[in-house]
Amino acid sequence: MQRPEPFGQPRLSGRLPAVRGLVFHGPKDIRCESVPDPTPPDARGAVVRVERAAICGSDLHLYGGHLPVPDSGFVIGHEVAGEVVETGGEVSDFRVGDRVLVAGVIGCGRCPRCHRGEVVRCERLETRVFGVGSALPGGQAEAVAVPGADFAMRRIPDGVSVEQAVLLTDILPTGYHGARMAAIAPGESVAVIGLGPVGLMALLCARLFGPARVFAIDTVPERLAAAGELGGIPVPADEATEHLAQATAGQGVDAVIEAVGADETILQALQWARAGGRVSVVGVNVRPDLPFPMGLALMKNLTFRAGLAPVPETWPALVPLVAGGELRPERVFTHRMALSEGAEAYRLFAERREGVLKVLLDPSR
Numbered sequence: 404m405q406r407p408e409p410f411g412q413p414r415l416s417g418r419l420p421a422v423r424g425l426v427f428h429g430p431k432d433i434r435c436e437s438v439p440d441p442t443p444p445d446a447r448g449a450v451v452r453v454e455r456a457a458i459c460g461s462d463l464h465l466y467g468g469h470l471p472v473p474d475s476g477f478v479i480g481h482e483v484a485g486e487v488v489e490t491g492g493e494v495s496d497f498r499v500g501d502r503v504l505v506a507g508v509i510g511c512g513r514c515p516r517c518h519r520g521e522v523v524r525c526e527r528l529e530t531r532v533f534g535v536g537s538a539l540p541g542g543q544a545e546a547v548a549v550p551g552a553d554f555a556m557r558r559i560p561d562g563v564s565v566e567q568a569v570l571l572t573d574i575l576p577t578g579y580h581g582a583r584m585a586a587i588a589p590g591e592s593v594a595v596i597g598l599g600p601v602g603l604m605a606l607l608c609a610r611l612f613g614p615a616r617v618f619a620i621d622t623v624p625e626r627l628a629a630a631g632e633l634g635g636i637p638v639p640a641d642e643a644t645e646h647l648a649q650a651t652a653g654q655g656v657d658a659v660i661e662a663v664g665a666d667e668t669i670l671q672a673l674q675w676a677r678a679g680g681r682v683s684v685v686g687v688n689v690r691p692d693l694p695f696p697m698g699l700a701l702m703k704n705l706t707f708r709a710g711l712a713p714v715p716e717t718w719p720a721l722v723p724l725v726a727g728g729e730l731r732p733e734r735v736f737t738h739r740m741a742l743s744e745g746a747e748a749y750r751l752f753a754e755r756r757e758g759v760l761k762v763l764l765d766p767s768r
């Protein structure tokens with residue numbers, strides 16, 4: 404990546420040997436260190452100098468040791484916006500100097516579904532998330548290599564801030580995907596379980612579909628308050644069963660969006676939906692043996708959907724809504740920290756201290 408020569412020394416080559424990044428060494432062990440300067444993975448790849456990167460609840464699954472990873476010693480993170488500093492010879496849609504956002508999840512970039520942005524349904528089964536193993540190093544760093552750049556990136560348009568761009572790489576698409584899978588009709592009642600950044604994005608996106616009421620459920624008072632500000636009806640988790648029953652005359656809500664990923668909350672979602680209702684799970688749970696209350700789902704005629712967000716596929720809908728001011732997701736950023744403070748940023752986010760909702764990292768510091 405190009406950058407000013409240190410202390411005015413003449414540059415020996417166009418490329419410095421290393422950049423700084425947050426390296427995952429194991430659960431609760433994230434360190435800001437030098438890593439090799441990324442190069443385009445192949446002729447279809449690009450390198451992006453990271454302007455801002457965010458920490459995601461999904462990173463916390465690695466940090467907490469709940470998600471098995473193939474190895475360690477890789478740069479973590481998958482929510483990045485920045486500037487293209489290098490492109491491979493077959494990249495056609497981007498030039499050096501373009502400011503872009505990078506999808507947190509990518510596919511092969513060659514199959515019909517990837518071409519439609521449905522990277523999580525890649526026909527070659529090459530769906531990959533940045534920063535969960537050495538095979539595709541992540542973006543909480545000064546620079547990140549992006550394979551299949553033409554399909555993984557989008558230029559940041561006028562009217563979209565870099566903070567908003569970062570949210571378009573994962574959690575706003577995830578909230579939108581959760582709301583879409585919930586198939587909300589105008590006037591309906593919806594419950595969102597979990598008011599972390601993803602749940603709050605799901606709340607914002609659910610409201611695009613015109614529900615009469617969105618019950619917003621969590622255990623953390625500040626998060627309930629944030630949901631109230633964004634138009635939800637805050638309901639503390641320990642009161643939710645009773646509250647929802649009362650509010651719907653014992654019927655249950657039309658749709659539930661689950662944005663936690665815990666066994667318990669997935670089961671609650673199935674219980675809180677009305678007969679004929681929809682359950683939409685975007686919380687990450689990778690248990691192969693989660694007991695599923697089949698009798699309940701069958702007898703209530705429930706629709707159950709779950710999935711990672713097909714991030715690029717959501718951009719044609721979401722980018723104009725953000726640029727036009729109809730969606731203002733940036734409220735979720737509560738902390739802006741230097742990349743060098745990465746270890747502390749993870750501790751703060753994992754322990755939910757200081758009212759933290761989402762942390763934005765500045766790799767120039």
Ligand SMILES: NC(=O)c1ccc[n+]([C@@H]2O[C@H](COP(=O)([O-])OP(=O)(O)OC[C@H]3O[C@@H](n4cnc5c(N)ncnc54)[C@H](O)[C@@H]3O)[C@@H](O)[C@H]2O)c1
Binds near residue numbers: 573596597621663686
């Ligand atoms: N499907 C996707 O594409 C996708 C993308 C990004 C994140 N995710 C997942 O979404 C989930 C949420 O991410 P986040 O960044 O908001 O994380 P987060 O950890 O900040 O939020 C989780 C929230 O759930 C709340 N919670 C925990 N137990 C609860 C309970 N029993 N009842 C009610 N609320 C409870 C917590 O208080 C917290 O506010 C994670 O599992 C993450 O991996 C999925």
Ligand SMILES: [Zn+2]
Binds near residue numbers: 459462481482507574
């Ligand atoms: Zn994420």
Ligand SMILES: [Zn+2]
Binds near residue numbers: 511512516529
């Ligand atoms: Zn594909």
